[in-house]
Each structure stands twice: as structure tokens, then as C-alpha cells.
Amino acid sequence: MNKPDEFRHVCYLWDDSVAGPLDPVERLRYRSNILGADQRISNTGGGNTSSKLIMVDPLTGKEVDVLWVKGSGGDLRTARRESFASLYLDKFQTLQEIYNRADVKGAKTEVEDAMVEMYRHTVFNLNPTVSSIDTPLHGLIPARHVDHMHPVSVIAIAASRDQERLTHEVFGDEVGWVPWQRPGFDLGLVMQDQVQRNPNLKGLVMGQHGLIDWADDDKACYELTLSLIEKAARFIESRDKAERTFGGQKVAPLDPVGRQQILVRLLPRLRGILSAKNKLIATWQDSPPVLEFVNSLDAPRLAEIGTSCPDHFLRTKIKPLYVDWDPQQDSFETLLEKLETGLARYRADYTAYYEACKHPGSPGMRDPNPTVILIPGIGLIAWGKNKSESRVTAEFYSLAIDVMRASEAISAYQGLPRQEAFDIEYWALEEAKLRRMPAEKELAREIVVVVGAGSGIGKAAAQRVAREGAHVVCADLSFEAAQKTAQELLDLYGVGIGVAGSGISGSGPALGLGVDITQRDSVRAMLEQVILAYGGIDHIIITAGIFVPPDLDGMIPDEKWNLTYAINVAGPFILADEARKVWESQGLEGSLVLTTSVNAVVAKPGSLAYDTSKAAANHLVRELAVGLAPLVRVNGLSPATVVEGSSMFPRERVISSLHKYAVPFEEDEDTDRLRERLAKFYAQRTLTKSPVSLADQAEIAYLLISRKFSKTTGQIITVDGGLQEAFLR
Ligand SMILES: [Zn+2]
Numbered sequence: 001m002n003k004p005d006e007f008r009h010v011c012y013l014w015d016d017s018v019a020g021p022l023d024p025v026e027r028l029r030y031r032s033n034i035l036g037a038d039q040r041i042s043n044t045g046g047g048n049t050s051s052k053l054i055m056v057d058p059l060t061g062k063e064v065d066v067l068w069v070k071g072s073g074g075d076l077r078t079a080r081r082e083s084f085a086s087l088y089l090d091k092f093q094t095l096q097e098i099y100n101r102a103d104v105k106g107a108k109t110e111v112e113d114a115m116v117e118m119y120r121h122t123v124f125n126l127n128p129t130v131s132s133i134d135t136p137l138h139g140l141i142p143a144r145h146v147d148h149m150h151p152v153s154v155i156a157i158a159a160s161r162d163q164e165r166l167t168h169e170v171f172g173d174e175v176g177w178v179p180w181q182r183p184g185f186d187l188g189l190v191m192q193d194q195v196q197r198n199p200n201l202k203g204l205v206m207g208q209h210g211l212i213d214w215a216d217d218d219k220a221c222y223e224l225t226l227s228l229i230e231k232a233a234r235f236i237e238s239r240d241k242a243e244r245t246f247g248g249q250k251v252a253p254l255d256p257v258g259r260q261q262i263l264v265r266l267l268p269r270l271r272g273i274l275s276a277k278n279k280l281i282a283t284w285q286d287s288p289p290v291l292e293f294v295n296s297l298d299a300p301r302l303a304e305i306g307t308s309c310p311d312h313f314l315r316t317k318i319k320p321l322y323v324d325w326d327p328q329q330d331s332f333e334t335l336l337e338k339l340e341t342g343l344a345r346y347r348a349d350y351t352a353y354y355e356a357c358k359h360p361g362s363p364g365m366r367d368p369n370p371t372v373i374l375i376p377g378i379g380l381i382a383w384g385k386n387k388s389e390s391r392v393t394a395e396f397y398s399l400a401i402d403v404m405r406a407s408e409a410i411s412a413y414q415g416l417p418r419q420e421a422f423d424i425e426y427w428a429l430e431e432a433k434l435r436r437m438p439a440e441k442e443l444a445r446e447i448v449v450v451v452g453a454g455s456g457i458g459k460a461a462a463q464r465v466a467r468e469g470a471h472v473v474c475a476d477l478s479f480e481a482a483q484k485t486a487q488e489l490l491d492l493y494g495v496g497i498g499v500a501g502s503g504i505s506g507s508g509p510a511l512g513l514g515v516d517i518t519q520r521d522s523v524r525a526m527l528e529q530v531i532l533a534y535g536g537i538d539h540i541i542i543t544a545g546i547f548v549p550p551d552l553d554g555m556i557p558d559e560k561w562n563l564t565y566a567i568n569v570a571g572p573f574i575l576a577d578e579a580r581k582v583w584e585s586q587g588l589e590g591s592l593v594l595t596t597s598v599n600a601v602v603a604k605p606g607s608l609a610y611d612t613s614k615a616a617a618n619h620l621v622r623e624l625a626v627g628l629a630p631l632v633r634v635n636g637l638s639p640a641t642v643v644e645g646s647s648m649f650p651r652e653r654v655i656s657s658l659h660k661y662a663v664p665f666e667e668d669e670d671t672d673r674l675r676e677r678l679a680k681f682y683a684q685r686t687l688t689k690s691p692v693s694l695a696d697q698a699e700i701a702y703l704l705i706s707r708k709f710s711k712t713t714g715q716i717i718t719v720d721g722g723l724q725e726a727f728l729r
Pocket residue numbers: 047148149150209210
């Protein structure tokens with residue numbers, strides 16, 4: 001056993017001062033969290049842990065043995081107490097009798113899947129957490145604590161051609177080996193049998209899959225897990241092929257700027273092609289190990305073999321699409337051509353795989369497009385229904401690359417037989433898991449850019465569309481304000497599963513960016529960041545605007561006219577003009593919302609520049625609707641004065657308005673109170689007699705980009721409480 005400071009390939013995190021005061025279930029939670037914190041020990045959502053604990057039975061008041069095991073679908077790193085299922089150990093173990101009575105039994109038989117339903121009969125203390133298909137691995141191994149992990153270094157051994165011999169060479173007699181078998185009750189029995197025949201075993205390498213090991217003390221179990229992984233990693237390290245890894249370099253790498261320039265052009269095109277049925281969100285990765293792989297001689301051969309660990313290929317599909325492109329020799333157009341032919345071939349291959357492997361009653365064929373695309377010079381691009389899913393897919397393929405590197409260093413890498421892969425991918429239990437997932441929210445696959453998201457209507461709109469599941473880019477002249485809104489959204493909705501690792505683009509469902517919409521370069525740079533974060537753009541809501549008050553004598557000097565028009569009219573045009581290129585490249589439906597004003601149609605003294613700029617913005621809506629049809633709908637949101645939280649209503653302007661309309665107020669009242677007085681005054685002038693709020697505006701901004709308004713373009717929707725003089729004609 002290594003001492004804590006001797007681990008070089010995994011992080012030793014056990015801390016007695018933390019674990020000491022915890023109850024036994026919390027110690028299991030703690031052990032799980034620190035195991036899951038290191039991707040070299042287990043991937044996101046992968047692996048499981050268990051403890052057999054003596055507890056008081058609520059029915060009898062007597063002490064019973066309870067199996068606590070990580071529930072289905074949870075993640076070790078983020079597991080909480082509620083993530084663990086609890087089963088009466090003796091009742092669980094008697095399930096063997098039912099299983100053994102079946103005439104036909106073994107891996108992938110009907111009785112094996114039926115056992116999963118039986119687990120519920122053994123639940124201890126009404127614990128509602130659903131136990132996973134790996135439960136028998138834990139329940140049928142006699143040791144008190146069991147860890148089942150997916151460590152890169154052990155999968156590398158398990159995915160090698162001579163895996164059994166390697167297991168013995170690396171671990172000697174303390175770790176056994178079991179050939180690949182789909183996880184389930186039968187695999188638990190196979191392991192139980194191994195332990196009965198060899199009571200000195202401390203663990204097993206699971207062919208094409210991972211590691212399982214055990215001990216009667218939880219800290220000892222944790223340390224054993226780390227020691228075995230460390231041992232495998234050192235063995236691999238001593239045989240590393242260095243520059244000869246993956247057969248050596250075939251393509252010279254591009255510099256980071258060059259890579260990003262290509263991605264900015266490529267991602268919207270690719271997103272459009274892959275999103276024909278359902279929109280997808282991208283994550284790309286260009287960490288040194290990923291680049292080493294995609295630039296190598298062996299990449300095409302190894303990519304074709306596919307991923308090995310079942311957890312990996314459920315996300316990455318059985319294989320990625322490798323595009324044979326040389327960034328030094330070939331043009332961008334060649335890349336597009338090769339992608340098109342590669343995708344067509346991939347879809348044909350996938351269909352052939354489905355047809356060859358399907359059983360009567362298999363679920364229908366899923367999307368035949370790849371979820372991982374490998375491009376020499378560029379890196380890997382992963383796709384998923386949202387940022388979290390594509391990020392995990394990128395994580396899994398980069399772990400698969402680490403596995404292949406290690407496996408090819410010590411032996412020859414091999415994939416799972418296609419039929420076995422199919423029987424996992426289209427397993428009725430996996431299908432049931434997919435069906436249990438909550439329905440997707442309306443904007444779940446959409447990328448929405450809100451310009452002006454730092455405050456007022458823009459901030460409210462960003463919050464509103466985030467509630468519908470959108471990926472929200474909060475852009476604002478003030479980078480800090482944009483970041484603040486984005487961070488609030490991330491705090492509220494989380495970044496999703498998976499950890500942002502090295503070279504992984506974008507972090508979560510919200511992003512804050514600075515932009516000056518009067519400057520074309522600034523707009524272009526902002527949109528490029530959006531593409532790099534998510535792969536494209538669907539909708540843009542522009543709420544940025546300015547009211548420049550006239551001079552004290554009521555005059556509006558030329559520079560105030562210019563500033564007003566630059567922000568309220570030219571800015572939205574520049575944004576639309578730059579976004580048009582992205583929309584056209586994607587070829588997907590999108591929408592644009594401009595915020596104008598009821599002032600656009602009400603003539604009155606005092607705000608000539610502002611009012612005429614908004615009248616121009618109203619017509620800009622119509623012109624853009626014509627120009628961007630049929631791909632992009634363009635509509636205007638026309639608020640009456642929203643005083644609440646508006647950056648256009650600083651204290652002085654509120655006070656001067658209150659004076660102007662002779663509304664009584666006290667000089668020492670705070671600004672929010674004064675704004676409320678003004679809002680009430682404005683409300684009295686409306687037909688509905690109610691003040692208009694930020695939420696009222698945000699609701700319409702959301703509706704205009706939603707499918708509910710899919711047949712509306714070129715229109716101005718007024719949200720003003722009902723101002724007769726602002727009726728549109
Ligand atoms: Zn596993």
C-alpha cells in the first residue's frame with residue numbers, strides 16, 4: 001500500500017479530520033465524493049460505491065445488515081446522502097434463489113433484466129432512491145466496502161488484446177480478471193464465485209470495462225482503490241511510447257488562433273448539418289493529448305475501433321467521425337467536402353450496425369449522426385442536446401484517448417464487439433432510463449444572445465429565457481454587468497454535469513460578454529465568442545438603447561443626435577448584419593427582437609432625437625424582417641416607459657419627471673420609492689391603469705422568440721398598459 005504522499009497518478013484526498021465525525025452513511029458519501037473528484041479514477045456519472053452497514057430496522061427495532069449503494073444515474077463527485085439506495089442485505093442475497101430457479105439464465109437473459117424489478121422488494125426504510133444495475137456487484141461480494149471505478153489506467157489494461165495476462169503481470173495474485181459481460185445479476189454471481197474460489201482476492205479487472213475492489217474498512221477500501229490505479233498507471237508510464245505514441249505525428253499542429261479561426265467558420269456550418277432534426281450544442285476540446293491524437297498517424301485506425309468502456313460509448317456512440325484533412329495542405333472548402341462525405345458514410349455505417357445487430361423488439365434507431373468529430377489540427381468537437389451533455393461527451397472521448405494511448409503502449413487496443421456495444425446502447429433498461437428523463441424545456445436546445453443583459457429589460461429577458469432552458473449569452477456594454485447576470489443564472493441553474501477540463505470550451509448554460517454595438521469589430525468578436533462557446537446562434541434579443549437628455553436650454557447638439565442614432569438604430573443594424581452571416585451559415589430557423597418604444601409613434605416636445613431614433617428602429621424591424629426572411633423572424637418589442645430598475649431612469653431624471661408632471665414627493669425619499677411614484681403616475685394615463693414592469697416586457701421578448709410566435713414577423717408588439725395615443729396605424 002502506498003503512503004498518501006506517494007501517489008503520483010491520482011489525488012489522495014482522504015482526510016481523517018473530515019471523515020472522523022461522520023456517520024457511516026456520510027462516510028460512504030464522503031468516500032464517493034473524493035473518488036469522483038479525480039477524472040483519472042472515474043468519469044462523470046461513472047462507477048459506484050457501497051458500504052454494508054448495521055442499522056436498526058424500523059419494523060422490528062432489531063439490528064440488520066443494510067447494503068448502501070450508489071443509486072442509478074447519480075454522479076460520485078456530487079453524490080449526496082439521498083444519492084444512495086439502501087437494501088436489506090439478506091433479502092437481496094436471497095434473490096439468487098429466484099434467479100437460479102429460472103430455466104434460462106445468464107447474461108442478457110430475460111430473467112436477468114427481470115431481477116432489476118425485484119430489487120425494490122428489498123428496499124430498507126422506504127428509501128425511494130432507485131438502485132442501479134450494478135447493485136449485484138456490490139451485494140454479492142462479501143466484503144463490507146466495495147468500489148467500482150472506471151479508471152483510465154485500468155480500462156487501458158481491460159481494453160488490451162492480452163488483458164488477462166496483463167492483469168496478472170501488473171497486479172500479481174491480488175487482483176483477478178473477469179471477461180467482458182454486460183453488468184447485471186449474472187456478473188455479480190460470476191464475481192461472487194471468483195471470491196469464493198480465491199478468498200485472498202482484493203479486486204477484479206473487468207474486461208473492456210474497469211475495476212472493482214473491496215475491503216472490510218472504508219478507508220482501507222479507498223486506499224486500495226487508489227493503490228491499484230497507481231500501480232497500473234506506473235506500469236503504463238514505464239512503457240510510454242513518447243513521440244512514437246499513436247505511430248507518431250502525421251499532421252503539424254495549428255496555432256491556437258488558427259484553430260479558433262477555423263472553428264468560428266466551421267461550427268455554425270456543422271451545427272446546421274447535424275441539427276436537421278433537433279438542434280445540438282457544441283463543445284470542442286484542443287488539449288495537448290487530444291491534439292496529439294487527432295494529428296497522429298494512428299488516429300484513423302484507432303478512431304474506427306471506437307470507444308471501449310460502456311459508459312464512454314453511450315455518450316460518444318460506438319465510434320467518432322474522423323475527418324482526413326490536412327490543415328497545412330487542404331483548404332477550408334476541402335474540409336467541408338470531406339465532412340459532408342464523412343457524415344454520409346458515418347450515417348450509412350451506423351444504419352448498417354443497427355440493422356445487423358437489432359433484435360425483435362429493439363427500440364427504434366436513434367440519430368445516426370456522430371456525437372464526436374475529430375479533425376486533425378483542430379481537435380475534437382462533441383455535440384449534445386445541451387452544453388452539459390456535449391461537455392460530458394467531450395470529456396468521455398478525451399478519456400478514451402487516454403485509454404488508447406495507454407493500451408497501445410502496453411499492448412494493442414481493442415474495442416467491444418459490435419453486438420455487445422449494441423446490446424448496451426439499445427438495452428431495454430437504458431431505453432427505460434431515457435424515457436424517465438423529464439421532458440425538455442421549450443428553449444432547451446436554443447442559443448439566445450441578449451444584448452443589454454446587464455440591467456433593466458435585458459436582464460429580465462435573460463432570466464426569462466433561461467427559465468425555459470435556453471443557453472443564454474448575456475452581453476452588455478459593461479462586461480462586469482454582463483458577467484454578473486450570467487453568474488446569477490449559473491448560480492440558479494448550475495453548470496450541469498461534468499467538469500470543465502483542460503482545453504474544454506465554454507463552461508455552462510450562461511455566458512457573460514462585453515460588446516459595444518456601435519463598433520462592428522466589437523460585435524463580430526462577441527458573436528465569435530458565442531460560436532466558440534456553443535457552436536452557433538439561434539435568437540438575439542436587443543434591449544440596449546439610450547436616452548440622451550437634451551441640453552438645459554432644450555437643444556440637442558449634433559453629437560447627442562449621433563450618439564442616439566448610433567446606439568438605437570445603427571447598433572441593432574450592425575448586430576443583425578453580422579449575425580446574418582452566422583444564421584445563413586447554419587441554415588436553421590432563428591429570430592431577432594429589437595426593443596423600440598411607444599415614443600416612436602407619439603409626437604411630443606422634448607425628446608426629438610430619442611423619439612425619431614425609435615421610429616427609425618420600428619422601420620428597421622420591418623426592413624430586417626424582409627431582408628432576413630425566410631430564415632429569421634424579426635419583431636419589435638415596444639415598451640412604454642418602464643421606470644422599475646431602469647438604467648435610463650437615474651434619480652435626477654426621475655425627480656425632473658416628477659416636477660414636470662407635478663407629482664408630489666419628498667426630497668429625501670429613496671430612488672426606488674420615487675420611481676414607484678412616477679410609475680404610478682404613468683399608469684394612470686393608460687387604459688389598464690396598471691404600471692408596466694420589467695417582467696411584462698421580458699415575457700413578450702420571450703414569446704416573440706418562442707414557437708408561439710413562429711408565424712409572426714415584421715411586427716411591433718406594444719407593452720404599454722394601453723396608451724391610446726400609441727396605437728399603431
Ligand atoms: Zn461500470
